[in-house]
Amino acid sequence: QVCLVESGGGLAQAGGSLRLSCAASGGTFSNYAVGWFRQAPGKEREFVAAISWSGGSTYYADSVKGRFTISRDNANNTVYLRMNSLKPEDTAVYYCAARAVKITTMVNDYDNWGQGTQVTVSS
Numbered sequence: 001q002v003c004l005v006e007s008g009g010g011l012a013q014a015g016g017s018l019r020l021s022c023a024a025s026g027g028t029f030s031n032y033a034v035g036w037f038r039q040a041p042g043k044e045r046e047f048v049a050a051i052s053w054s055g056g057s058t059y060y061a062d063s064v065k066g067r068f069t070i071s072r073d074n075a076n077n078t079v080y081l082r083m084n085s086l087k088p089e090d091t092a093v094y095y096c097a098a099r100a101v102k103i104t105t106m107v108n109d110y111d112n113w114g115q116g117t118q119v120t121v122s123s
Helices: none
Strands: 003-007 010-013 018-025 032-039 046-051 058-060 068-073 078-083 092-100 117-122
Touching (some): 018 092, 018 117, 046 068, 046 078
Antiparallel strands (some): 018 078, 046 058
C-alpha cells in the first residue's frame, strides 16, 4: 500500500495553468502506475491521465490531450500533472491514484487514492 497526497490545486482563469503534485509515501513508488482522475459536482469520477511505473508510457483523456502533461520523479516519489490552457469545464476535484505495476485508465483498477485537490477555472 502507498499513501498519496495531492497539492497544487486552486483558482485559475480560463487559459491559465496549474501544476498538481501527487506525493507518495509508504511503498516502493517505482512499482506503481499512477493515474489522475477528476470529479465535478453531480458527475462520476473520470479518467484524466496516467503514467506507467517507469514513465515510459502515458495515456490521456481526449478532453485534455494536448493541454495536460503527466510526468513522474521516482527519486522524489512524486507524480505531476501540468495543466495548460485551462477551461471552465476542467473545474473539479482532482485525485491521484496508484496501482501495482500495470497502467490502466479505469477508475476501478486503482486501489490507492489521495484525498483530492480542488481546481476551479473561472471564465
